[in-house]
Amino acid sequence: MLVEHDPTKQVSDALTARGFVYGAPVDIRKGVEHWTLLTHNDRHEIEIALDEVRDLEAAKIELIGISEVDTRVGGGEFPLYNLSPRQREVFQLARRRGYYAHPKEATASDLAAELDVTTSTIHEHLHKAEQKLLDLS
DSSP: OEEEOOTTSOHHHHHHTTTOEESSOOEEETTEEEOOEEOSOOHHHHHHHHHHHHHHHTOEEEOOOOOOOOOSTTSSOOOGGGSOHHHHHHHHHHHHHTTTSSSOSSOHHHHHHHHTSOHHHHHHHHHHHHHHHTTOO
16 A cells, blocks of 8 residues: 655554554655555455545545465465565565466566666565565575
8 A cells, every 4th residue: 555645644544543554664665654564354445444534634645456365374375574675575566466367467677666776686576575575595
């Protein structure tokens, strides 16, 4: 989720009051906050809560995606908390854009262009993320 708001106001209070908790530290890039939030609410309840926060705090919120997290051991989710914020960002972008699909829907060059970095930087972040996620260290 991307959030832009008046920095003198605390949007986080409005979100936590509606059942959201932080899933990762807020990542701020180029004046835009990137938030990972967790909740037990369903998609409809999430959309209603975000509309309320938008109205209440005059915040500009763009929902990037909603996914279920399986907390069972072996549930198929990657332990993204092991990644640095930048590794997590690049890995999640790669997954969303189809970098890991077969056939690939996006190349490392596509991801690099989107993040305004070099292709080798993308490969470095993905390699480190994959190594941590697959416990190859």
